[in-house]
């Protein structure tokens with residue numbers, strides 16, 4: 096790394112990223128969209144390293160949304176292939192750094208070889224406890240919440256859960272990864288000011304950091320800049336600021 100990150104007073108336990116702008120990055124260079132995604136994959140690697148260095152326990156990246164299934168088949172196919180080749184290239188690094196891989200989303204919609212490859216990496220890293228890397232894949236937050244509602248209803252019908260016990264914690268407990276704490280910080284690259292169906296429930300009180308930088312240009316230095324900005328935030332949770 097060719098820069099010196101400042102020591103941070105507050106380190107978030109969980110950082111979530113909407114990795115956006117791969118297409119525009121490529122277009123500005125006269126490259127194909129998939130070239131942008133490939134360069135973006137290098138930024139994922141940079142984010143993983145930076146998160147580890149900063150002492151962040153959970154890093155979640157939004158890699159493919161339920162809405163992204165609307166993209167041209169050629170781009171979807173390229174993204175799926177890139178996922179497999181990235182896992183082939185980086186799995187070793189997960190082991191070296193003892194990082195556990197997890198995924199969240201409608202995985203049944205993914206092509207079988209992709210699911211199998213991911214499952215292999217999930218199983219191989221399952222015992223690591225210090226750092227977790229979560230890929231939101233074929234992920235949509237409204238679907239996640241609807242599926243939680245379905246499971247809660249089934250439990251009420253079977254008598255496992257009482258209606259009066261359905262509270263905020265019960266909803267959280269039925270989301271895809273109930274044991275993962277909510278992100279303190281959400282980063283979105285490429286300047287878009289929207290959530291695009293990402294972690295609607297979990298981001299209720301998170302700090303948002305939006306940068307115009309396209310995802311392929313978002314590397315360690317930009318990651319630490321986001322953490323520094325987070326350190327200047329005043330989190331009040333609806334209360335009056337303490338003097």
Ligand code: IPE
Nearest residue numbers: 114115116117118119120158
């Ligand atoms: C983000 O980059 C990656 C995915 C959504 C898979 P985009 O592909 O959305 O890039 P832009 O927004 O078109 O620039």
Ligand code: IPE
Nearest residue numbers: 113114115157158159160291
């Ligand atoms: C959000 O980016 C999804 C991912 C980063 C995977 P999009 O590019 O799909 O979002 P919109 O279309 O700008 O809302």
Ligand code: MG
Nearest residue numbers: 115116117118
């Ligand atoms: Mg986009």
